[in-house]
Amino acid sequence: xxxxxxxxxxxxxxxxxxxxxxxxxxxxxxxxxxxxxxxxxxxxxxxxxxxxxxxxxxxxxxxxxxxxxxxxxxxxxxxxxxxxxxxxxxxxxxxxxxxxxxxxxxxxxxxxxxxxxxxxxxxxxxxxxxxxxxxxxxxxxxxxxxxxxxxxxxxxxxxxxxxxxxxxxxxxxxxxxxxxxxxxxxxxxxxxxxxxxxxxxxxxxxxxxxxxxxxxxxxxxxxxxxxxxxxxxxxxxxxxxxxxxxxxxxxxxxxxxxxxxxxxxxxxxxxxxxxxxxxxxxxxxxxxxxxxxxxxxxxxxxxxxxx
Ligand SMILES: Nc1ncnc2c1ncn2[C@@H]1O[C@H](COP(=O)(O)OP(=O)(O)O)[C@@H](O)[C@H]1O
Ligand SMILES: [Mg+2]
Numbered sequence: 536x537x538x539x540x541x542x543x544x545x546x547x548x549x550x551x552x553x554x555x556x557x558x559x560x561x562x563x564x565x566x567x568x569x570x571x572x573x574x575x576x577x578x579x580x581x582x583x584x585x586x587x588x589x590x591x592x593x594x595x596x597x598x599x600x601x602x603x604x605x606x607x608x609x610x611x612x613x614x615x616x617x618x619x620x621x622x623x624x625x626x627x628x629x630x631x632x633x634x635x636x637x638x639x640x641x642x643x644x645x646x647x648x649x650x651x652x653x654x655x656x657x658x659x660x661x662x663x664x665x666x667x668x669x670x671x672x673x674x675x676x677x678x679x680x681x682x683x684x685x686x687x688x689x690x691x692x693x694x695x696x697x698x699x700x701x702x703x704x705x706x707x708x709x710x711x712x713x714x715x716x717x718x719x720x721x722x723x724x725x726x727x728x729x730x731x732x733x734x735x736x737x738x739x740x741x742x743x744x745x746x747x748x749x750x751x752x753x754x755x756x757x758x759x760x761x762x763x764x765x766x767x768x769x770x771x772x773x774x775x776x777x778x779x780x781x782x783x784x785x786x787x788x789x790x791x792x793x794x795x796x797x798x799x800x801x802x803x804x805x806x807x808x809x810x811x812x813x814x815x816x817x818x819x820x821x822x823x824x825x826x827x828x829x830x831x832x833x834x835x836x837x838x839x840x841x842x
Contacts, residue, residue, distance in 0.1 A: 562783065562801060565794035566726045573695060573729055574666055581663050588656040595649055600641040607635060665694065682832040683719040685761060686711050689753050692728040696736075700749070703736055708750040714761050718830040723802040724763075727810065730795045731765040731823045737788065738769030738821060761829050766822040772814040780812060803827075 539547070610631070614621040621628035689711055700707050732749060739747040745768065752764040772780060779785045781800045786793035796810075803810040808827035814820065 558783065559801060562794050562798035563726075565792060566730055566798035566802070569733060569795060570695070570726060570729050573733065577666050577695065577697075578663055581659050581666070585656060585659050585663075588652055588659065591652050592649060592656070595645060595652070599645055600638060601645075603634075603638045603641075607631065607638075679722070680718045680720055680830075682716050683721055684716055685714045685719065685724070685763070686753060688719065688721055688724055689728065689751060689763065692725060692732065693751070695725075695729055696732045700732075700736065703739070703747070705736060705739055705747040705749055708748060710750065711753040712755065714753065714755055715829065716832055717761075718832055720802075720806055723806055724825075724827070727799040727802055727825055728763065728765065730799050731825075734795060734823075735765055735767035735769060735821070738767050738771075741770050742768070755829065756826065759829055761827050763825045763827075764822055765824075766820065768820040771817045771819040772812065772821050773817050777812060777814060781810070799825075 610627065611618065614628075622631060623629065689709075693707065693709065697707070732751075735749045739749070748766075748768050750764070750766040752762070752766070754762055756762050776785075776787070781796050782793070783797040784793040785797075800810045803825055806827055807830075808825060811824050811826075813822045813824075
């Protein structure tokens, strides 16, 4: 075999580096795609209820008693010269005050129902705005460190994942401690947590013999490290797969890609942190833990930092 020249080696090396960079980009895109899918899914769910509200309102307007007023006006117009007599003597006229009273009641009830429905509708539209705004505050964001509160970020994750958790009948337990303001790559942390929650949700799909739980924990390990745990009581992971779940392309799901956890662990390492997994085995649930260094914001007083 011919020994490659240093130049050839350098070229191969360059190519490998390029390929690796491409893989990292692909993995990161897969992670972001997962977030986008989640947002669309959540918006889609809320849009369904918006549609229902719109239909209810449409039906109410269509069956409204409102046109009854026009009938009364028509009746009164038919008696321009003997309105008094009509109301006091004619059976139709004498029924009018009673009819008007009932009409007023019916219209008031209708109005109440429509206000209630419109309130729901506008609440749902606000909800959509929230979901989109939360997503936008993270979009197009590449490795920027900014001061932030991890607890707020975790709460954003809950908002992004919340609606679909309710739909999947998963109880989300939150045990969140306050962590001092720290330097954060919010986009990376969000991407990791959304991925972990999605995986947990998928691991709970096959569980039918017990209530499904996902527990989110946020706590300081010591003064220098913080730990975020996503635990589920789902299908669990076998000992042999425990070492493989972070591999690029490793998946046990028919529609899986195996990019999610790989992109998560890359992002964790880029932040100087780590992502680990524990599971007592198949059927025993899984616990993913993201540990990050607590990098206090430079120039910030300790008082503000521990706020
Ligand atoms: N919470 C979990 N419980 C059980 N298995 C999990 C969990 N999260 C991940 N896994 C396993 O790790 C594999 C890789 O996950 P991931 O990288 O997100 O890719 P994908 O979701 O496309 O399969 C999954 O197919 C599954 O076997
Ligand atoms: Mg996944």
